[in-house]
Amino acid sequence: MSHLLSIELLTREAFAPFGTVIEADPASMRFINGGNTERFHALAHVEAAGEAAGIIINIFRGQPRAFPYSVTMMERHPLGSQSFSPLRDRPWLVVVAEDEGDRPGRPRVFLANGRQGVNYGRNVWHHPLMSVGGVSEFIVVDREGPGNNLEEFRYDEAFVIPDPSKR
Numbered sequence: 001m002s003h004l005l006s007i008e009l010l011t012r013e014a015f016a017p018f019g020t021v022i023e024a025d026p027a028s029m030r031f032i033n034g035g036n037t038e039r040f041h042a043l044a045h046v047e048a049a050g051e052a053a054g055i056i057i058n059i060f061r062g063q064p065r066a067f068p069y070s071v072t073m074m075e076r077h078p079l080g081s082q083s084f085s086p087l088r089d090r091p092w093l094v095v096v097a098e099d100e101g102d103r104p105g106r107p108r109v110f111l112a113n114g115r116q117g118v119n120y121g122r123n124v125w126h127h128p129l130m131s132v133g134g135v136s137e138f139i140v141v142d143r144e145g146p147g148n149n150l151e152e153f154r155y156d157e158a159f160v161i162p163d164p165s166k167r
Contacts, residue, residue, distance in 0.1 A: 002070060002158040003106070007167055010094060010110040010118070018096040018124045020044040022085055022117035044119035046141055047081040053145035060084070060138045062092075062131035067163035071095060073154045074104040074125040080143025084129065085117030087137040093164060094118050095127035107159050111167070125153070132164055 008014055012021045024040045032039045046055050074097055086092060092112050097104035104125035112118065117138075120126050129138065143149055 002160045005071070005107055005109050005159050005161050007093070007109045007111050007161065007164055010112040010116055015094070015096075015110060015118065017098060018118075018126070019081065019121040020119040022083060022119055023115055044083055045081075046083070046119070046143075047122045048143040048145070049079045049122065050143075050145055050147045050149075053079065053143055053147075055080075056142055056144045058140040058142060059087070060129055060140050062129040062136050062138065064131045064134050064136070065093075067132075067161060067165075069130075069161045070158035071107050071127055071155070071161060072158050073152055074107065074127055075150060075152045076104075076123050076125045077120070077143065077149045078123050078151060079145075079147050079149040081119055081122050081141075082143075083117060083119035083139075083141040085139045086112075086114050087139060089114035090132070090134060090136050091164070092132050092136055093130040093161065095130060095161070096120070097125040099123070099125060103153055104155075109161050111164055
């Protein structure tokens with residue numbers, strides 16, 4: 001048996017329990033470099049716990065998912081936050097779930113436009129990268145260092161994401 005999920009628009013307010021939406025916010029803008037550059041300052045804060053932990057910057061290249069898509073697992077990172085910022089102006093899906101006694105609850109699916117990234121808070125259940133419609137690249141800011149920073153959970157029943165292009 002599977003459960004159909006709805007797709008929500010990604011907004012700061014709706015995503016707040018899971019982390020931070022990363023997008024140009026006029027309230028955080030300041031001019032730098034002699035007025036030549038707009039800096040959108042401190043859009044998210046990176047978390048890295050544990051001795052000898054560091055912050056790394058990666059590029060992930062995600063292959064597009066086929067829809068309808070069955071969500072059967074979620075993951076979380078107990079020792080650090082993890083941010084995803086798209087390099088192309090291509091929509092993508094963000095799938096998260098609230099923690100229910102050390103396991104993910106019912107997933108929520110957000111449609112991010114190609115100018116929005118997210119910073120998953122430390123220990124937030126989320127699905128791995130979900131590109132839509134074509135290969136997509138993302139800048140990913142992540143924790144590195146000793147300790148187990150990955151937990152996975154497999155659902156007994158699938159949750160189904162409909163085709164976002166038919167939304």
